[in-house]
Every structure is written in C-alpha cells, then in structure tokens.
Amino acid sequence: MKKLPKTLKLILIFALVQLILHTIGEYTICGIFYSMEGQGILEHQLLMFSAITGDVFIGLGLFVLLAFVNKRSDWFLDKWQRKDIVIYLLYSILIAFYFEIHALHTGRWGYQANMPLVPGTPIGLVPVVHLLIILPLSLIITKKIYQSKFA
Template sequence: MEKMPKALKLFLLYALVQLVFHTIGEYTICGIFYTMEGQGFLEHQLLMFSAITGDVFIGLGLFLILAFVNKRSDWFLDKWERKDIVIYLLYSILISFYFEIHALHTSRWGYQTDMPLVPGTPIGLVPVLYLIIVLPLALIVTKKIYQSKFA
C-alpha cells in the first residue's frame, strides 16, 4: 500500500472503515427498529448485504463530492470548513430520506413500533441520525488511521 497514490489510499481506507461501521450499524439497527416480515434467512442476508453496500457507496459518494468541492482528496485531514459540514449534513439528510421513502413505498422493509419518526413524515428518525453520525465518524477514524500508519 506504500506505492499507492495518496488519493486512492484514502479512498480505499475510507471504504474499509465504512464497511466495518455499516456492517455493525445495519445489523444492530435493523434488529431493533425494522421489521422484515416473511423473509427467510437468505433473503434477509441479501437485504442486509444490499443495505451495507448501499451505505458504503453513499459514503463514497459524499467523499467524492467533497473532494471535488475542495479540489483535493485529502480535504478531511485538515479542519473542516463550514461548507463541508453543510454539504455533508444536506447530503446525509436528503439521501437517507430518499432511500427510506423508496424502501417503505416498495415494501422493502417496515418499521417496528419502537422506531421514532421524523416529525410530520413516515420516515424513521434512526436511519437519518445514523447517516448523520456514521459518515463523519468514518472520516474521523480514517483520518486517525491514515495519520498513524501512512503520514
């Protein structure tokens, strides 16, 4: 990994950190707040794989958007600017709303009665907060790993 370009190293490291976080997060949250009535074991695992993969790609999309806006792939190694925070918040909220509405509309999953909802919507609050927290947390952990192993 030493001869790998810095941009690719950061991108892959961020993808790996996200994979770990989203695997833990999806299995934890889905077990508590979601209902997947009528699904067999294999169907459930495929849905989980899809959700985890989707979350990783959502995070990578954010990474690429902010790298484009900042004109550099290592933008998050420095202090975040206000525009970075606004972009990540809007992106997290909009993308989580879109995927939750789509999944509910297509009956891909449903919510347990314990799922708190975003006021005035049928959207679960937990998946929205989940992306708002996990996406920057994965960037922070990626930064720490990169600085301790590669900088």
Template sequence: MKNFIKNVVVVAVVAFILQLIWEYVQCDIFYTMDESTNHTRLMFSATFGDMMMSVVLYGLLAFVNKDVNWILKKWNRHDYIITTLYALFLSFYFEISALYNNRWGYNEETMPLFPNTNIALVPVIQLIVLFPIIFIISRKILRRLNK
C-alpha cells in the same frame, strides 16, 4: 492519484465496518421484514449502499475542496453543511423508496418517526452521525499510513 485511491479504500473499509455494525444493531429493534426476506442479503446490500454513499461523499468533498487529501485537514463550515444536507437527502430518499417498494417496514412500537411523516428518525441519524465518524477514523488511519 495514488493518494486518492488510498483514501477511498480506507474510507470504504471504515464505512463498511461501521455501517454493518449499525445496520445489524438497529435492524431487529426498529424494522420489520416478512419471512421471505433474506436478512443477511438485505443487511449486506444496505451496508454496501451506505459504504458507497460514504465514498461518494468523500469524492464530493474532495471536488469541492479541490484537494484529495482534504480528509487529513481541519474541516471547513461548508464540509459540515454539505455532509449534513447529503445525509438528510439520501436518508429520506432511500427510506421513502424502501417503504414504497416494501423492502422493509418499521416496528411501530419502537421506531420513532419524524412528526407528520412516515420517515424513521434512526436511519437519518445513522448517516448524520456515521459520516463524520467514518471520516475521523479514516483520517487517523491515513495519518498513520503516511508516517
């Protein structure tokens, strides 16, 4: 249990930092928001959600691998498949939900979309790219902490 909590805390901190950086970099370039939107609150809300998705993915992979320390080991093919499908599902779900609820919109001049959809490519890439990077950095930190 101690290792699980330590792993979750490290994954959460790394995820929060990387997701916050990504959210701030992409926001002004690719998204549009009306002036009533509290930009800082929206960025932290999105970042917290991204962090929680990372933590849940860690837990899911710990369950599938039956090992809370799977993060310290070499990934199996199923780890990549689960991570990719999880990223695709969640990114599509949250983008569709946010657009439907007018939480944000896309800058039509700069945001690339998936063909024949109104779903942006950048947030999908965000999760597909950042989940593995979060786990790689977390692995390095956890290995140092375990020395």
C-alpha cells in the same frame, strides 16, 4: 499499500472503515427497529448486504463530492470548513430520506412500532441519525489511520 497514490489509500481506508461501521450499525438497527416479516434467512442476508453496500457507496459519493468541492481528496485531514459541514448534512439527510421513502413505498422493509419517526414524516429517525453519525465518524477514523500509518 505504500506504493498506492494518496487518494487511493484514503478511498480504500475510508471504504473499509465504512464497511465495518455500517455492518455493525445495520445489524444492530435492523434487529431493533425494522420489521422484515416473511423473509427467509437468505433473503434477509441479501437485503442486509444490499443495505450495507449501499451505505458504503453513499459515503463514497460524499467523499467524491467533497473532494471535488475542495479540489483535493485529503480535504478532511485538515479542519472542516463550514461548507463541508453544510454539504455533509444536506447530503446525508436527503439521501437517507430518499432511500427510506423508496424502501417503505416499495415494501422492501417496514418499521417496528418502536421506531421513532422524523416529525411530520413517515421516515424513521434512526436511519437518518445513523448516516449523520457514521459518515463523519468514518472520515475521522480514516484520518487517524492515515496519519498513524502513512503520514
């Protein structure tokens, strides 16, 4: 990995970190808060694979957006600026709302009675908080890995 360009190293580390964190998060959250009645094991695993890969691509989209705004792919190795935090918050919340509404509307999944909802909406609070936590945590872990191995 030493011969790869810095941007590619950062993207690969970030994608791998996200894959691990989203896998843990999705399997934990789905078992507690989601209702997927009528699904067989294969159908459930395909849905989980889809959710996890979707989450990873959501994170990569944020990575690319913030790299574009900051005009450099390693922007998060320094202290985050206010604009980075605002973009990350808006992006995470809007994306989480969109995918939850879409999945609920199409019947892709439903919520158990214990799922807390975002006040005034039918959207589960847990998946929104999941993205709000996992995306910056992935960047922080990526930064630590990159600095310990490649800096």
